[in-house]
Amino acid sequence: MRLMVTGGAGFIGSNLIHYMMKKHPEYELVNVDVLTYAGNLHNLKSVEGDDRYTFLHGDIRDRAKLEPICREGVDAIVHLAAESHVDRSIEEPDIFVQTNVVGTQILLDLARQYNVSRFVHVSTDEVYGTLGSTGLFTENTPLAPNSPYSASKAGSDLMVRAYGETFGMHVNITRCSNNYGPYQFPEKLIPLMIQHAMQDLPLPVYGDGLNVRDWLYVEDHCCAIDLVLHGGAKGEVYNVGGRNERNNLQVVRTILDELGKPDSLIQFVEDRLGHDRRYAIDADKLRSTLGWEPKHDYESGIRETIRWYLSNPEWLASIKSGEYRRYNQSHEQDGG
Ligand code: NAD
Numbered sequence: 603m604r605l606m607v608t609g610g611a612g613f614i615g616s617n618l619i620h621y622m623m624k625k626h627p628e629y630e631l632v633n634v635d636v637l638t639y640a641g642n643l644h645n646l647k648s649v650e651g652d653d654r655y656t657f658l659h660g661d662i663r664d665r666a667k668l669e670p671i672c673r674e675g676v677d678a679i680v681h682l683a684a685e686s687h688v689d690r691s692i693e694e695p696d697i698f699v700q701t702n703v704v705g706t707q708i709l710l711d712l713a714r715q716y717n718v719s720r721f722v723h724v725s726t727d728e729v730y731g732t733l734g735s736t737g738l739f740t741e742n743t744p745l746a747p748n749s750p751y752s753a754s755k756a757g758s759d760l761m762v763r764a765y766g767e768t769f770g771m772h773v774n775i776t777r778c779s780n781n782y783g784p785y786q787f788p789e790k791l792i793p794l795m796i797q798h799a800m801q802d803l804p805l806p807v808y809g810d811g812l813n814v815r816d817w818l819y820v821e822d823h824c825c826a827i828d829l830v831l832h833g834g835a836k837g838e839v840y841n842v843g844g845r846n847e848r849n850n851l852q853v854v855r856t857i858l859d860e861l862g863k864p865d866s867l868i869q870f871v872e873d874r875l876g877h878d879r880r881y882a883i884d885a886d887k888l889r890s891t892l893g894w895e896p897k898h899d900y901e902s903g904i905r906e907t908i909r910w911y912l913s914n915p916e917w918l919a920s921i922k923s924g925e926y927r928r929y930n931q932s933h934e935q936d937g938g
């Protein structure tokens with residue numbers, strides 16, 4: 603199997619590459635990533651030089667750049683490349699439409715032209731919008747995105763669906779809840795709060811801190827993607843989530859407790875515009891049809907994650923100093 607992973611230098615993409623190389627040692631992996639601020643080749647240092655792994659520095663919107671690899675033959679694409687941060691989408695929606703919608707359409711077109719057998723689109727539960735205090739998102743929940751980010755992901759989901767329906771391609775969509783774990787860019791809640799707590803900086807909690815997210819350890823998401831890639835029924839959507847609902851204050855307090863820091867570091871700040879109140883996922887379809895079971899419970903997963911950031915201070919430091927961008931640049935020409 604020759605597998606193309608887009609966005610492999612990001613948080614979930616790099617975890618997925620490590621996961622797939624362990625799980626399927628016979629696979630060849632091609633990582634296509636343009637290395638935005640969120641792409642970090644430090645995440646993949648341990649596989650650099652492995653014959654089974656190739657890095658292609660390219661934009662998913664750059665058809666000419668991706669064509670040679672497709673011409674050589676690609677069996678499947680797992681598509682993660684995206685602009686992924688809600689706050690940035692409020693500041694600068696344009697690039698979200700460009701990357702997430704236009705980029706996905708160009709990739710689909712390439713997959714169609716070069717007869718790629720499987721296309722797994724990694725989407726998000728945010729396309730369903732927000733929940734009240736009860737209920738869960740199922741695959742039949744209507745799409746009702748509330749941020750430019752989630753709207754652009756919903757747009758890409760519809761494009762994937764359309765290519766499946768119109769051209770008969772074997773496409774799947776996964777919609778996962780919030781991930782946490784190693785290599786997450788410190789703009790997202792958990793690594794940001796860990797970084798601030800480690801430095802005794804204020805922890806900025808939006809609004810009343812009672813917004814709820816359904817947290818999943820990233821490796822369990824990778825396992826779900828692997829199952830969908832190999833067993834997903836043509837055209838189907840699969841929700842992914844472990845029923846670990848926590849409000850943001852609970853998450854932040856766990857981090858402070860684990861680091862032995864005082865609650866007084868918490869600073870309530872202005873709320874995010876259009877802030878979704880609650881996400882919670884019904885993943886029964888994935889469990890019952892593909893046998894998925896998360897291996898990590900939230901309590902141990904979050905502690906393991908905090909310990910990972912504590913034991914890898916140089917990873918956070920290289921982002922803060924910008925060193926990771928210099929490292930990326932040194933790999934852009936030689937293919938990493
Ligand atoms: P991330 O921001 O950490 O990584 C995104 C990667 O995509 C980066 O390496 C970046 O360089 C690359 N990229 C961006 N634009 C590109 C382009 N035009 N061409 C090629 N590469 C490009 O994101 P993440 O958190 O790892 O999320 C990965 C995917 O999973 C996204 O599609 C996101 O919507 C989805 N998702 C994320 C979560 C989560 O909790 N993080 C949950 C569900 C779904």
Ligand code: DAU
Binds near residue numbers: 727791792
């Ligand atoms: O649900 C899946 C989604 O989860 C993914 O599709 C997105 O790519 C990913 O970024 C994530 O989106 P969220 O907006 O839920 O994640 P974020 O880490 O930005 O925020 C989590 C919660 O914490 C949210 O309620 C906002 C809040 N928050 C976030 C930050 C960065 C704060 O209170 N303070 C902060 O500084």
